[in-house]
Amino acid sequence: MAEETRPTEQTQPHPKMTEGHNKAPRYSYNDPRRALCTCITIFFLLAGITVLTVWLVYRPHKPQFTVVGAAIYGLNATSPPFISITMQFTIVTRNPNKRVSIYYDHLSVFVSYRNQAITAPVSLPPLFQEKHSTVAMSPVLGGGGEVPVSAEVVNGLVMDEGYGVVGLRVVVLGKVRWKAGAIKTGRYGMYVKCDVLVGLKKGFVGQVPLLGSPQCKVDI
Numbered sequence: 001m002a003e004e005t006r007p008t009e010q011t012q013p014h015p016k017m018t019e020g021h022n023k024a025p026r027y028s029y030n031d032p033r034r035a036l037c038t039c040i041t042i043f044f045l046l047a048g049i050t051v052l053t054v055w056l057v058y059r060p061h062k063p064q065f066t067v068v069g070a071a072i073y074g075l076n077a078t079s080p081p082f083i084s085i086t087m088q089f090t091i092v093t094r095n096p097n098k099r100v101s102i103y104y105d106h107l108s109v110f111v112s113y114r115n116q117a118i119t120a121p122v123s124l125p126p127l128f129q130e131k132h133s134t135v136a137m138s139p140v141l142g143g144g145g146e147v148p149v150s151a152e153v154v155n156g157l158v159m160d161e162g163y164g165v166v167g168l169r170v171v172v173l174g175k176v177r178w179k180a181g182a183i184k185t186g187r188y189g190m191y192v193k194c195d196v197l198v199g200l201k202k203g204f205v206g207q208v209p210l211l212g213s214p215q216c217k218v219d220i
Contacts (some may be wrong), residue, residue, distance in 0.1 A: 007166035019113045031092045041154040060185070063102055063129070064094040067194045068136075069168055071207045073198075074143070075161070080154040082146035083118055087111065089170050089192070090138045095129045102129045104189060107174035109139050113167070116153050118142070121173070128143040161202050165211065176220060 044061040069090035076084045091109075095102050107124035110117050118144040129135050160166040172192035177184045194216035 005024075033218055042095060043121075055153055060100045060102075061096045062178070062218045062220055063176070064096060065172065065192050065218060066094075066214075067196050067210065067216065068092050068206070069138075070196065070210055072198070072200060073140075073205055075157070077154045077157045077161075078094045079146075080151055081148050083149050083154060083157070084142065084146045085111075086140065086143035087119070088138055088140045089196075090136060091134050091170065091172065092134060093129065094134045095131060097178075098132050100178050101131050103127075103178070103179065104129070104190075105175040105178040107172065109141060109170065109172050111141050112169045112171060113153055114156055115169075116149055116155065118147055118149060118157075119121060120145075124174075141217075152197050164199055164201055165197055166200045167195065167197050170196065170216075172216075188220050192216050 021123075066088055067185065071088045073086040073088070074084065089109075089111075102183075104127040107127065109121045109124060110120040110121040122139050122141055124139060127135065127137075157166065170193075172190070172194075174190050175187040176190045177187050195214065197211040199211060
């Protein structure tokens with residue numbers, strides 16, 4: 001009896017295996033989108049490194065102020081609640097930056113005593129300060145009439161004048177900008193306060209001694 005011939009079964013590949021095997025990768029090495037993303041990443045990385053390097057090299061430091069001289073030309077505190085005073089302070093400002101220049105705009109100066117202004121603000125011309133340089137200013141303050149103050153200020157000034165030592169605060173206000181090469185920063189508000197002790201005798205007119213010359217505090 002002849003043997004029955006069976007058809008040979010062929011093994012069919014699994015559908016999932018076929019699908020995964022034939023699926024092309026989403027990005028290839030020659031894909032323009034991948035090249036664009038790589039270029040953008042490199043650009044921002046280089047830009048960040050450049051900005052950081054420039055900041056480390058040219059980062060600006062605050063200017064430094066010091067009061068080095070004072071003169072009193074008139075002090076009348078005998079008609080409260082008003083006071084009239086004329087004085088002159090020599091203020092030295094130093095630019096500590098070796099690569100950065102400084103612009104000063106809208107400068108004004110006044111004197112206060114016990115946190116009350118005893119002179120009207122005096123405007124100063126704009127100032128440009130070269131890198132690593134020093135500039136002196138000698139504004140005359142007061143002399144423009146009487147300034148209203150409290151009885152505490154009048155009594156305190158009379159008492160301190162009797163002792164021969166008066167504590168005053170010289171205040172400088174303005175806007176400051178830095179310049180490094182062709183790059184200029186925006187304007188920043190500047191507040192400088194200089195607490196000084198001056199030797200003053202009643203009726204004396206002219207240069208008065210400064211009891212120490214501490215550096216001023218600069219806030220920007």
